[in-house]
Amino acid sequence: MNAPDHNRWSEDLAAYLLGALERDEAAELERHLEGCERCQEEMRWLEPAVQLLPESVERAEPPSRLRQTLMAEVREDVREAKERPAPARGWRWLLKPAAGIAVVALLVAGVVGYEVGKDGSGGENGGASTVVRQVDGLTVKMVQEGSAGTLQIEGLKPLPSDKVLEAWVEREGEVEAVPALFVPDRHGHAEATIADMTGVETVMVTEEPPGGSEAPTGEPIMSMKVPA
Amino acid sequence: MAVRREKAERLADEELMPLVGRKDPEAFEVLYDRHGGAAYSLAYRIVGDRAAAEEVTQEAFISVWRSGARFDAARGSVRSWLLSVVRNRAIDFLRSRAGKAPKLTFDDDAALEARPAEERTEDEALRRETAAELRGALGKLPGEQSKVIELAYFGGFSHSEISRILGLPMGTVKGRMRLGLEKIRGELAEGLA
Numbered sequence A: 001m002n003a004p005d006h007n008r009w010s011e012d013l014a015a016y017l018l019g020a021l022e023r024d025e026a027a028e029l030e031r032h033l034e035g036c037e038r039c040q041e042e043m044r045w046l047e048p049a050v051q052l053l054p055e056s057v058e059r060a061e062p063p064s065r066l067r068q069t070l071m072a073e074v075r076e077d078v079r080e081a082k083e084r085p086a087p088a089r090g091w092r093w094l095l096k097p098a099a100g101i102a103v104v105a106l107l108v109a110g111v112v113g114y115e116v117g118k119d120g121s122g123g124e125n126g127g128a129s130t131v132v133r134q135v136d137g138l139t140v141k142m143v144q145e146g147s148a149g150t151l152q153i154e155g156l157k158p159l160p161s162d163k164v165l166e167a168w169v170e171r172e173g174e175v176e177a178v179p180a181l182f183v184p185d186r187h188g189h190a191e192a193t194i195a196d197m198t199g200v201e202t203v204m205v206t207e208e209p210p211g212g213s214e215a216p217t218g219e220p221i222m223s224m225k226v227p228a
Numbered sequence B: 001m002a003v004r005r006e007k008a009e010r011l012a013d014e015e016l017m018p019l020v021g022r023k024d025p026e027a028f029e030v031l032y033d034r035h036g037g038a039a040y041s042l043a044y045r046i047v048g049d050r051a052a053a054e055e056v057t058q059e060a061f062i063s064v065w066r067s068g069a070r071f072d073a074a075r076g077s078v079r080s081w082l083l084s085v086v087r088n089r090a091i092d093f094l095r096s097r098a099g100k101a102p103k104l105t106f107d108d109d110a111a112l113e114a115r116p117a118e119e120r121t122e123d124e125a126l127r128r129e130t131a132a133e134l135r136g137a138l139g140k141l142p143g144e145q146s147k148v149i150e151l152a153y154f155g156g157f158s159h160s161e162i163s164r165i166l167g168l169p170m171g172t173v174k175g176r177m178r179l180g181l182e183k184i185r186g187e188l189a190e191g192l193a
Helices: A006-010 A013-017 A023-034 A037-056 A064-083 A097-117 B005-009 B013-021 B025-047 B050-066 B078-100 B106-113 B117-128 B143-153 B159-166 B170-189
Strands: A122-125 A128-135 A138-145 A148-154 A164-171 A174-182 A190-194 A200-208 A222-225
Touching: A006 A023, A006 A037, A013 A023, A013 A037, A013 B170, A023 A037, A037 B025, A037 B078, A037 B143, A037 B170, A064 B025, A064 B050, A128 A222, A138 A222, A148 A200, A164 A190, A174 A190, A190 A200, B005 B025, B013 B025, B013 B078, B025 B050, B025 B078, B050 B078, B143 B159, B143 B170, B159 B170
Parallel strands: none
Antiparallel strands: A122 A128, A128 A138, A138 A148, A148 A190, A164 A174, A164 A200, A200 A222
16 A cells, blocks of 8 residues: 655655654654555665665774673673572462453463464474464464574564563463563564573463563463473 | 584574574674674774774674664664664764754754855764765765765764755755665666675
């Protein structure tokens, strides 16, 4: 579908891609883009030209201390994360009625998700296992490598501006948030990393307010049992 | 769990990103080794100062390290995404450094009118642009088109600022941006760029 004022916005696409529109102009163009396939197509065509610009820069050699300083900060982050106490697990937050209802819905949906998805394909490749299922009208791909996993969802509808997606896992009867919030891109694809898949029985996703929630506040848009 | 450096080196950028999201320092180090040079070069091209370029590059990579999961493969390559993060940081740096300078707003028309357009152009362009010349496809563009693209992408100027700097109508500035990008894109499509 092409919006009726396509021509007006088409003229702004190059300035938008170059970061040269004012913030409110850019926001207005983004709203137009959602409903104008011709503008989306033109933008996809022009985008590689902008991506070429940083490659045209004369090469300057970074000082070696930059790498050293950077990696020292990174390793310090890792060290601090290891020393940080693990988040408490438990059912205490379930005492809140709304949260309790939400988690029951999550767990029930988890079973439904498994039943719907049990015909899905799966496979192993080089130490990584991949499970693909149709769950709640979405295509869900769970890639596990070692103790970590990546949840990829296709077919998501655009989110309201005051919502983000939050992933949850259930293990040993406890539901806990995955510390990563995510949103679908314009193709309806979203992805979240689950750092520790050890013992996870079910993976779920809910819509939450920006910043996420400590406990799910509504029914899941997707819930999938993870094969043992 | 950290993958070993040798294993990380065999992975494509898109495969490294989930590992970076899981805080794997070896995967991140490989990412830096692959793109750190281009990132620093871009930062230096924009901020025009080695110490500032170093600071910008470090901040950009640390932001990638701490939010690696934000990369969206559907929107382009890891390298393009990384360089766009660097570009945004560098432009932010320029704007914060220029904080004390008179801001180019409609209220400043009088100050702008006191100097000829050509002089303003040179001042602004020289202040924010330090590399000698653009190469490749950008270098093949007519000067009027490459100038507006450079001022926007490497200078961080909005189209309305550029129209005032160059003394051109805004529609002309946007038109030149469009023509310039279309020419670069056309050359890319023909495999000449």
